[in-house]
Amino acid sequence: MLRTWTEGFDALLVQLTPHGGPGGEICFPSGVTVPEMKIAEAEPPHAWFRRCVDGPLAGQIERCAVEPNLAVFATVRWAQGGSLDYANVQVLKTQVALDEYYYDDRPDEGFLLRLDWDYGTLGPMFTHPLPHVHYSSFDAAPRFGVDGLLSDNILIDFFEFVYRHLLHDDWVAWAKRVWHRERGAALGDADPFDAIVSAFRESNIAILRQHEHHVRMLKQCLRREKDRWSELRASTADLELLRYPG
């Protein structure tokens, strides 16, 4: 039975979980370190991916494949108690299968996002939100903050951003399962979940306003569910300190 959005992410989550151990570091794929797989300044994503596959992965694309069209390269460091010290997560989403993207030379069919939680990259004043997301390999490109402004569960929030935007059907199916378990089953014929999904798709703000209460409850249900998946947490004091605007 699925715990998260997909079986692929279920498996990744197991690998990125400290399982109660003291401080340490996890890499996915295992044995692939940040210097080897970090995208270089202005390096095109397609060239970067080929470099990672040909080098650290020794030609084995499946080692980084979380989904047939989603590759992940992650390094996570934590201290005792689940305090997140460092996270570098690169996600490549392709519009074709990963091996097609690699072998068939389809450079325009993929895009890369990178999550940085790194105290060593605070940048000029308030330019690098902590954590932040890169959408470009150009160092001059702006960085964006992660969803869930008040949440310290930044790793899961980043992956949820990826699935919510790029594998949306899987995300909706998960949201529906959680909602049904928490509230939807009890509501029966009055369950507005499908109406809310349709209203978003059709940009029907009037309907969403009508169901404001349920939309808020849905977000709370999903927040509680995601917070059960990982014990790793960023420092809320540092999140508050470095957030801008205040």
Place this chain on the structure above:
Amino acid sequence: MNPAQAERVLVLRSRPTCLPADFVSGYYGLRMEGGVASLFEKWKAKVKGSDRCSGAVDRVLLEMFLQQQRMLSYKWMGARLGMREQSVRDVLAKQQDVPLPVNYEYFGQLVLESFKDDLVGALKPLRFRTFANHSDFCRRLHQAIGEELGVKVQPLMCATSDALGEDPVAYAHDFDCITFEPLSIKHSAWLNFGKPISLPPDRCSKLFLAKHVEDLRFELAGMGSPDSLERYEHAAQGA
């Protein structure tokens, strides 16, 4: 509105909403006969209060039945795929070429909802693609069907988009519950005829609504008046 449309509004407002045969065939694309009628009756027998519409079809029960069985008529599967009903049948006739091994068709009138996602997943150009919107999805789907299955799809286009002279014309995703015309997401207004919220909303064309907003103001769904009707009001005046 014309007499047929006015009659449909009266039917939709009635409680319970008991549908005559021409409404069931015109809007849902179904004839309550044979295997469909038999399955529906068996399902209904397990539902309390299911005998409200003797001689006609209880609308809420029909939609609940289709939702729980996870089935659509060919007409509505066509709307989901942006194609006419015959094209759905033509594509299903080629399912073994894809291949799609599941039996999707029932009683010559119903199709499993899962056909849509299974078809997309089985067509190589589409399997991992994120689509910009429904029209983008339909264009790519029809192209892929042509290339992989050799079926020339007849597209189902939004009547409102066509009437407004849009270029390109938007693909339909639903049907107008009053005019029965194909309708795109962009030009849909939601109407509330008292169905349970768990059932799909009723939609009508914003152009039709602009012409008849006083007749339908009690059925407007959501809070506040419909947004952006101005464009449709101008178009209606110019017609």
